[in-house]
Amino acid sequence: ERAANPSVFNGVGALSDGFSVPLLANIGNAKDAKKAAAANAEGVGLFRTEFLFLDRADEPPVDEQEKQYAEVFAEFPGKKVVIRTLDAGADKPLPFVTDDTEPNPALGVRGYRTSWRSPEVLTNQLTAIARAADASEADVWVMAPMIATAAESADFAQQCTEAGIKRPGIMIEIPAAALTADKLLTDATFASIGTNDLTQYTMAADRQLGSLAELNDPWQPGLLALVKASVDGATTAGEQLAGGATTSDDEHHGDPIRPVGVCGEAAGDPALAVVLVGLGVSTLSMTPRSLANVAEILASVSREDARRIARIALDAPSAADAKAGVRAEIPLLE
Ligand code: PEP
Numbered sequence: 355e356r357a358a359n360p361s362v363f364n365g366v367g368a369l370s371d372g373f374s375v376p377l378l379a380n381i382g383n384a385k386d387a388k389k390a391a392a393a394n395a396e397g398v399g400l401f402r403t404e405f406l407f408l409d410r411a412d413e414p415p416v417d418e419q420e421k422q423y424a425e426v427f428a429e430f431p432g433k434k435v436v437i438r439t440l441d442a443g444a445d446k447p448l449p450f451v452t453d454d455t456e457p458n459p460a461l462g463v464r465g466y467r468t469s470w471r472s473p474e475v476l477t478n479q480l481t482a483i484a485r486a487a488d489a490s491e492a493d494v495w496v497m498a499p500m501i502a503t504a505a506e507s508a509d510f511a512q513q514c515t516e517a518g519i520k521r522p523g524i525m526i527e528i529p530a531a532a533l534t535a536d537k538l539l540t541d542a543t544f545a546s547i548g549t550n551d552l553t554q555y556t557m558a559a560d561r562q563l564g565s566l567a568e569l570n571d572p573w574q575p576g577l578l579a580l581v582k583a584s585v586d587g588a589t590t591a592g593e594q595l596a597g598g599a600t601t602s603d604d605e606h607h608g609d610p611i612r613p614v615g616v617c618g619e620a621a622g623d624p625a626l627a628v629v630l631v632g633l634g635v636s637t638l639s640m641t642p643r644s645l646a647n648v649a650e651i652l653a654s655v656s657r658e659d660a661r662r663i664a665r666i667a668l669d670a671p672s673a674a675d676a677k678a679g680v681r682a683e684i685p686l687l688e
């Protein structure tokens with residue numbers, strides 16, 4: 355086992371052959387953003403906006419939202435900040451949009467679905483984000499949580515466009531979204547895989563139940579297959595948008611047409627990070643304290659290594675076999 359905190363992240367995520375893998379931070383407020391910037395995160399891959407409003411009985415006014423978002427954007431001038439619209443419900447209820455009488459909140463009106471009942475809450479939030487983004491120097495991307503269908507993705511992208519937001523995207527947290535990523539990424543311009551929820555829904559195992567931890571493991575072969583399906587779908591969407599031309603993913607890299615990142619806890623596991631990159635994931639977003647560890651392990655493998663290692667994980671019969679097989683191939687983790 356390696357020391358938990360080998361060093362400080364130098365701010366440039368890359369494989370041993372120089373292939374760039376931007377390492378981003380998951381944050382919930384301006385204080386987190388400051389910490390992430392101090393930890394040299396290359397940007398923000400997940401700004402969980404609902405964390406700002408968990409204790410609120412009423413919808414926060416647009417002006418107040420704009421100010422809170424602006425404070426975060428200000429920490430990352432010239433850098434990417436992926437902000438997520440309210441992910442209310444289940445483990446994160448917000449009184450002004452969630453219905454606490456639902457029998458199965460994790461399968462209920464949560465995430466993007468709350469906008470069916472309260473469309474103005476999403477419209478107001480997009481207005482606040484667009485205003486804060488316009489006034490900032492950050493490269494602001496906006497994504498919706500819990501997207502299940504192409505119609506929802508198209509709808510969200512349209513609402514973003516109407517609000518003046520240039521980079522609408524979706525989270526892939528539902529197996530159906532992973533399996534139809536080619537269709538979802540026609541309108542949405544990027545995807546971020548939320549492995550916490552994607553694992554929960556793939557394994558039908560409540561993420562909050564410790565007794566199900568063995569099932570609730572992102573190393574499960576079923577979860578890895580869905581990550582691959584998401585990346586493959588995004589590649590297909592990109593090729594179709596490029597007019598059927600087959601461009602190699604090296605040409606896409608740096609300015610990929612439909613990039614897929616990961617922002618669930620899985621991205622902060624160094625061995626799993628190698629697998630995700632080998633599957634074609636282009637950015638990883640994690641808690642800032644994982645950045646140095648993940649960067650160190652990524653820098654020890656080439657792109658070819660990562661692809662070969664990803665294959666080992668995909669072909670393993672169990673999560674435990676995948677983990678053991680992958681660690682045996684990464685000298686620093688052996
Ligand atoms: C996820 O589901 O993996 C995710 C990043 O979102 P959250 O943990 O906030 O549900």
Ligand code: MG
Nearest residue numbers: 527548550551
């Ligand atoms: Mg989630």
